[in-house]
Amino acid sequence: MNDNFTIxxxxxxxxxxxxxxxxxxxxxxxGIQGSANVxxxxxVDTGNLKGSIDYKSYNDHVVIGTNVxxxxxxxxxTIKMRAANKGKGYLRFAIQKSVGDFQRIFQEELRxx
Numbered sequence: 001m002n003d004n005f006t007i008x009x010x011x012x013x014x015x016x017x018x019x020x021x022x023x024x025x026x027x028x029x030x031g032i033q034g035s036a037n038v039x040x041x042x043x044v045d046t047g048n049l050k051g052s053i054d055y056k057s058y059n060d061h062v063v064i065g066t067n068v069x070x071x072x073x074x075x076x077x078t079i080k081m082r083a084a085n086k087g088k089g090y091l092r093f094a095i096q097k098s099v100g101d102f103q104r105i106f107q108e109e110l111r112x113x
Contacts, residue, residue: 018113024059026109030102031055031062037101038064038094043074043084065091 035055042050052066065071075091077083084090 015113019110020059022109022113024057026106027057027060027062029105029109031057031064033101033105034062034064034095034098037098038091041085041094042090049074064095 032055035053039050039053042053044050049066049068049071052068052071053064054066055062055064057063071091073081074084075089077087077089085093
């Protein structure tokens with residue numbers, strides 16, 4: 001058996017570019033879906049917190065959150081009040097409930113390669 005082979009065409013850069021594009025799309029879609037899921041269960045008094053839920057997607061990750069200063073109290077609770085969503089918080093709870101959706105998004109984007 002002959003163990004020698006010759007590479008005549010190197011497609012690795014093209015495949016890497018396709019993979020990077022698919023991951024970038026997946027993280028953007030996850031940001032959209034994840035921030036919508038978080039906003040859906042965010043506690044509402046004035047609507048400020050719910051309206052502030054946003055995302056920032058990058059090539060290799062996504063960040064979902066808010067810049068509202070009191071958001072941490074709704075998420076974690078305080079000595080005087082329990083966290084939102086019956087003590088489960090809203091951000092972590094929504095993200096945990098969305099893991100299946102996120103996996104499906106990755107699968108769909110990678111399946112198209």
